[in-house]
Amino acid sequence: MRFSDGFRTAAFILLLLLALLQIGSMLANILRQIDTLSDARADNQIWTLAQAEVDYRRLTTVLYSADAVDDLTEVRNRFDIFYSRIQTLQESDRYTSFLSRDGFREQFEAIRSYLDAALPYIDGSDTELFRDLPMLASFTRDVEDQVRQLALTGLNDAAIQTQSIRDETRTLLRQLASATMLLIIGLLMVLFVTRIYYRETREASKAIRISRARIATMIETALDGILVTDPDGFLLESNRAAQTMFGLEDAVDDLLHLSGLIRNPEGPESYNNPAASGLVGQGRKLATGLRLDGTEFAAEVSLMQTTTEAQDDIFVAYVRDITARLKAEADLLQARDQAEEGERTKANLLAVMSHEIRTPLNGVIGAADLLEATPLTDKQASYVAAMRTSGDVLMRHINDVLEMSRLDAGSELREPQPLNLRKIVTDTVDSQRAVASRLNTTLKVQVAEDVPHLVAGELQGLQQCLLNLISNAIKFAPSGQVSAEVDLFGKDDLIEFRVSDDGMGIPEDELPKVFDDFFAGDASFARQRQGTGLGLGITQRIVRAMGGEIGAESILGEGSLFWFRVPLPEVSTSQKEMPLRPLPADHMQSFNILLVEDNEINRMITGDMLRNAGHQVTEATDGAQGVATAEAKKFDLILMDISMPGMDGITAARTIRDGKGASQESVIIALTAQVLPPDADEITQAGIQDVLHKPVSSQALIAAITGAVQRADSTTQEPEARPAGRLDPAVLKDVVDNIGLSDLRQHHQEFARDIAPLLESLTSPSTLTENDRSLAHKLSGAAAVLGMCQMHEALARLENTLSDPNSAMDAALAHEIADIWQDTETEFLTFLSDSVPKTP
Numbered sequence: 001m002r003f004s005d006g007f008r009t010a011a012f013i014l015l016l017l018l019a020l021l022q023i024g025s026m027l028a029n030i031l032r033q034i035d036t037l038s039d040a041r042a043d044n045q046i047w048t049l050a051q052a053e054v055d056y057r058r059l060t061t062v063l064y065s066a067d068a069v070d071d072l073t074e075v076r077n078r079f080d081i082f083y084s085r086i087q088t089l090q091e092s093d094r095y096t097s098f099l100s101r102d103g104f105r106e107q108f109e110a111i112r113s114y115l116d117a118a119l120p121y122i123d124g125s126d127t128e129l130f131r132d133l134p135m136l137a138s139f140t141r142d143v144e145d146q147v148r149q150l151a152l153t154g155l156n157d158a159a160i161q162t163q164s165i166r167d168e169t170r171t172l173l174r175q176l177a178s179a180t181m182l183l184i185i186g187l188l189m190v191l192f193v194t195r196i197y198y199r200e201t202r203e204a205s206k207a208i209r210i211s212r213a214r215i216a217t218m219i220e221t222a223l224d225g226i227l228v229t230d231p232d233g234f235l236l237e238s239n240r241a242a243q244t245m246f247g248l249e250d251a252v253d254d255l256l257h258l259s260g261l262i263r264n265p266e267g268p269e270s271y272n273n274p275a276a277s278g279l280v281g282q283g284r285k286l287a288t289g290l291r292l293d294g295t296e297f298a299a300e301v302s303l304m305q306t307t308t309e310a311q312d313d314i315f316v317a318y319v320r321d322i323t324a325r326l327k328a329e330a331d332l333l334q335a336r337d338q339a340e341e342g343e344r345t346k347a348n349l350l351a352v353m354s355h356e357i358r359t360p361l362n363g364v365i366g367a368a369d370l371l372e373a374t375p376l377t378d379k380q381a382s383y384v385a386a387m388r389t390s391g392d393v394l395m396r397h398i399n400d401v402l403e404m405s406r407l408d409a410g411s412e413l414r415e416p417q418p419l420n421l422r423k424i425v426t427d428t429v430d431s432q433r434a435v436a437s438r439l440n441t442t443l444k445v446q447v448a449e450d451v452p453h454l455v456a457g458e459l460q461g462l463q464q465c466l467l468n469l470i471s472n473a474i475k476f477a478p479s480g481q482v483s484a485e486v487d488l489f490g491k492d493d494l495i496e497f498r499v500s501d502d503g504m505g506i507p508e509d510e511l512p513k514v515f516d517d518f519f520a521g522d523a524s525f526a527r528q529r530q531g532t533g534l535g536l537g538i539t540q541r542i543v544r545a546m547g548g549e550i551g552a553e554s555i556l557g558e559g560s561l562f563w564f565r566v567p568l569p570e571v572s573t574s575q576k577e578m579p580l581r582p583l584p585a586d587h588m589q590s591f592n593i594l595l596v597e598d599n600e601i602n603r604m605i606t607g608d609m610l611r612n613a614g615h616q617v618t619e620a621t622d623g624a625q626g627v628a629t630a631e632a633k634k635f636d637l638i639l640m641d642i643s644m645p646g647m648d649g650i651t652a653a654r655t656i657r658d659g660k661g662a663s664q665e666s667v668i669i670a671l672t673a674q675v676l677p678p679d680a681d682e683i684t685q686a687g688i689q690d691v692l693h694k695p696v697s698s699q700a701l702i703a704a705i706t707g708a709v710q711r712a713d714s715t716t717q718e719p720e721a722r723p724a725g726r727l728d729p730a731v732l733k734d735v736v737d738n739i740g741l742s743d744l745r746q747h748h749q750e751f752a753r754d755i756a757p758l759l760e761s762l763t764s765p766s767t768l769t770e771n772d773r774s775l776a777h778k779l780s781g782a783a784a785v786l787g788m789c790q791m792h793e794a795l796a797r798l799e800n801t802l803s804d805p806n807s808a809m810d811a812a813l814a815h816e817i818a819d820i821w822q823d824t825e826t827e828f829l830t831f832l833s834d835s836v837p838k839t840p
Helices: 002-038 041-065 069-091 093-099 102-123 126-131 133-142 144-220 240-246 323-356 358-372 378-408 421-431 433-438 459-475 535-545 600-612 623-632 649-658 680-685 698-709 729-762 770-785 789-803 811-835
Strands: 225-229 235-238 285-290 296-306 314-321 417-420 442-447 454-457 481-488 494-501 549-555 559-567 592-596 616-620 637-641 667-672 690-693
Touching: 002 144, 041 069, 041 133, 041 144, 069 102, 069 126, 102 126, 102 133, 102 144, 126 133, 133 144, 144 225, 225 240, 235 240, 240 285, 240 314, 285 314, 296 323, 378 600, 417 421, 417 459, 421 433, 421 442, 421 454, 421 459, 421 481, 433 442, 433 459, 454 459, 459 481, 459 494, 459 535, 459 559, 535 549, 535 559, 592 600, 592 623, 600 616, 600 637, 600 698, 600 729, 600 770, 616 623, 623 637, 623 649, 637 649, 649 667, 649 680, 690 698, 729 770, 729 811, 770 789, 789 811
Parallel strands: 442 481, 592 616, 592 637, 637 667, 667 690
Antiparallel strands: 225 235, 225 314, 285 296, 296 314, 417 454, 481 494, 494 559, 549 559
């Protein structure tokens, strides 16, 4: 076998040598052929012949286009170039083979004859040459065929030579390919034989590595400590875990005995003689480990016996340190005791919460109810409503926590009572219509015809489940639709309740967690929640307590569906149903108004005036937002500020009129703080029915709105006469009546804070920027609303000056604004001080 393999290897080597010699010979021939191909003579010959025809064409063009003596220079240049090209063909050794051919020689001689005949004309005077140009052109045209045939003949001859070279190169490449293939075959055969040798060697090496790896794995990578001893119990080997466990890394005594490392609590001498200990093969036994430093630890030991080639018997002890496990068991018992104590503490805390928090909170809500029944201003009523709403929210959070704890403690629901299921579902949905209306959400309810009218169930639990799911759906479906459906499920008493919405949906990976306590989803979901995150968790507990099941389905971006099924058996109609708690009705407001105002102070005060008058107000902070809001929703009236950054009020009104939005036909009233009224034609063309000048009293505002909506005749209002002082007392009184003295003081502080940087910029009028103009516009409108009439006019003049690029900033105006503000500030603070009620 070995001789045969050697012979084959020698034959393969010889074959490779022959292939290499053949390839070397081929490479030498190819190199010579490459040298021939790299010679640029053939290419130069073809190019020269082709260029001769090009030069002839250019000479012909110049001869026929020359119409003045000044063109003769170009004629001579082109003739000289063509002459030099033909002279090169005649004198160069490269073209000797071409000139010797019959067809090529006759054509070349004809061209030479033409050049000799034309040379006297070219060398003559300009006058003679210009006179004889037609004749020279005719001579030149006569040799056109010869020039053309000269180029074609040369190209054909060059092509023949190129084809010959190509054929020779192809033959050499084929020979080289054959020799290369022979070499590759030889290499593959050598590789095949080498691979056989390599595989045999690798298999033998692999067997050795596997055998060693098994031993190394057993000794070095075991999690437990391994001690290997001789039949007398003296230590032979130990793995890394055992060395760390017993502190054997620094051991200097090689004659360590197993009994010095392990002690059996039942028989201390058991490990003196492993073979006679009776522990071999008995599994894990409790023992005490002894480290070399004298410390002890709790251990489990398993003793095994085996036989090796080097020695008849060896013993292997597997040791596990169980100190941490015993400590964990003790900690677990302690944690259990602490958890039980914590549950008792939690129950006590909830009892305290129920009494100490709910009792005063009930007092607050009750006091709000009593205060609500007394005569109140609209502003005071809004404060009472806000207090009542906040109290209800807080009470609901407390009830959520208490309800969750009650259900977790295993408390049963109240006894089932006869319930009018249709009324419960309808009233629960209706109780959320006010919230849905504020979010522009449509609520739908549908109860199947075969659902019983009267069922036995737990009223508060059923109401709370429906309320939690419906309110949750409304939060996540603003400007969308929420549907509540009730249907029978199967033939039993199970009734299925479904609440669906077309909101943002829930990611698939978060859907299984929606019923977890305090779950709020990602940031985009959490920002829309204002609860404890217990609603769905409590709903799940109530449903399970009623013997039902609950689930959720959702498609991200399309909406969600929450359902629960509970057994509600039908009861006789003769039984009296449980009364439902009355639900508050929403207050119907007069007009639906869109307020478009970029100034925050103006927007807040005007909005309060409108709300105090009983109107529903939607606010937009600029013209673009106002247009988008008006296109999306129908409004009875739009109050539009004229001067706003970006899209002004006139442009916004024109856009609303020209579009096809919901408020295209709504009444539009303009608000302006400008000293000069806007152009009447521009106002009319924009579709604005009326213009109110700031500051405008609440009476004038409400009167204008009422008249406009009722389509009464209205004309552009002229600015009211300003009082002589810095402040307008009538405007201030109207503002105090509408928003109160406290809010007026806050708006004054905001105005004083905002005007400070403008006054600082006015100290250097030449450095004023577009930001200063925008700030002047904002403060001008705010001054008008706050009754600072002279401050309003001065800031309006400043705004107009900065808006005109051709106007220079007057330093006197800057000083005037500073003086007016100083006097206005003094008068305003005096007004605020005088308006504080005096204590008797």
